[in-house]
Amino acid sequence: MARITDRTVxxxxASSGIGAEVARRLAHGANRFVITARRASELAAVAQEIRAAGSACLDIPADARNTQAAADVVAAAVTEYGSVDIALLNAGQGPPMSLDRVSVADVARIMALNYDVVVNYLIPLIEQMRRQPDGGLIAHTNSLAGLMGIPRQGPYSAAKAAARTLIDAARVELAPQGIRFTSIHPGFVATERISGDGLPKPFQISQERAARYVVHALEKEPAQAYFPWPTAALVHTLRALPTPLSSLVLRKLAAR
Ligand SMILES: NC(=O)c1ccc[n+]([C@@H]2O[C@H](COP(=O)([O-])OP(=O)(O)OC[C@H]3O[C@@H](n4cnc5c(N)ncnc54)[C@H](OP(=O)(O)O)[C@@H]3O)[C@@H](O)[C@H]2O)c1
Incomplete structure (x- = not known):
């Protein structure tokens, strides 16, 4: 049975992968959705599924790297439904990148795709939720890769780590105003976008299973959520090791 019901989400x-799957799962709860991504036709197809499952849905194609476009999406949500109760900031992308073969522009592009997209929504959402009597929940799809520098994912790891740190500060500062923050850290998830990237993917889980974990995090609102447990345990263990030792293990894992 749906636990998140009658909320503006x-x-x-939300046009593919984990975000689309989370929307499908929450659609059975008679919620009110605003979904956004760049690909209009994929987004419209997800909106159709949401409406067919019994929830209202506004789909707005927009690039989250564009500050004004993001502010406009938040404003449109408030105009349509009066509030934003739950926001899942899920846009992001981590193509493999070896640091001896990237340009400065490549690294900046990954920062925009994984960090700027968070900031552009975070600030207008804080502004809006501060005015709401019940505050609101802002959740971010981070990554276990955001907990340490993963080889061939360095710029992505760095961008996700920056987002986690920013959200950690926001959680402390804004608790008195009723705004809650959840950082969600998946391991490898078998979504279409990453299927051919050539990276090793130990303990990979399905998109459906990942969406179940994300919905659970939206329901329980932990400060940090990590899944699946084998990858989370591996990353936490590596973080606890002395750096020369963890570097050795990571080098071996990356060479597989
Ligand atoms: N798959 C994994 O193994 C994995 C593991 C850990 C964390 N994650 C994180 O999970 C999140 C979802 O990824 P996914 O694997 O489900 O891949 P995905 O299918 O590519 O989902 C990414 C979503 O973000 C949207 N998006 C990307 N850039 C955007 C932009 N500039 N503006 C607006 N929307 C944008 C994409 O839609 P458009 O292209 O239509 O804009 C899509 O709807 C990402 O933040 C990713 O870093 C994934």
């Missing part, structure tokens, strides 16, 4: 990055 904004999902940024």
């Amino acid at each position: 904004l999902i940024v990055g």
Whole structure:
């Protein structure tokens, strides 16, 4: 049975993968959705599924890297439904990148795709939720890769780590105003976008299973959520090791 019901839910990055799957799962709860991503036709197809499952849905194609476009999406949600109760900031992308083969522009592009997209929604959402009597929940799809520098994912790891740190500060500062923050850290998830990237993917889980974990995090609102447990345990263990030792293990894992 759906636990999240009769809420206004904004999902940024809902045209495919984990975001689309979370929207499908929450659609049975008679919620009110605003979904956004860049690909209009994929987004419209997800909106159709949401409406067919019994929830209202506004789909707005927009690039989350654009500050004004993001502010306009938040404003449109408030105009349509009066509030944003839950926001899932899920837009992001981590193509493999070896640091001896990237340009400065490549790294900046990954920062925009994984960090700027968070900031552009975070600030207008805080502004809006501060005015709401019940505050609101802002959740971010981070990554276990955001907990340490993963080889061939360095710029992505760095961008996700920056987003986690920013959200950690926001959680402390804005608790008195009723705004809650959840950072969600998946391991490898078998979504279409990453299927051919050539990276090793130990303990990979399905998109459906990942969406179940994300919905659970939206229901329980932990400060940090990590899944699946084998990858989370591996990353936490590596973080606890002395750096020369964890570097050795990571080098071996990356060479597989
Ligand atoms: N798959 C994994 O193994 C994995 C593991 C850990 C964390 N994650 C994180 O999970 C999140 C979802 O990824 P996914 O694997 O489900 O891949 P995905 O299918 O590519 O989902 C990414 C979503 O974000 C949207 N998006 C990307 N850039 C955007 C932008 N500039 N503006 C607006 N929307 C944008 C995409 O839609 P458009 O292209 O239509 O804009 C899509 O809806 C990402 O933040 C990713 O970093 C994934």
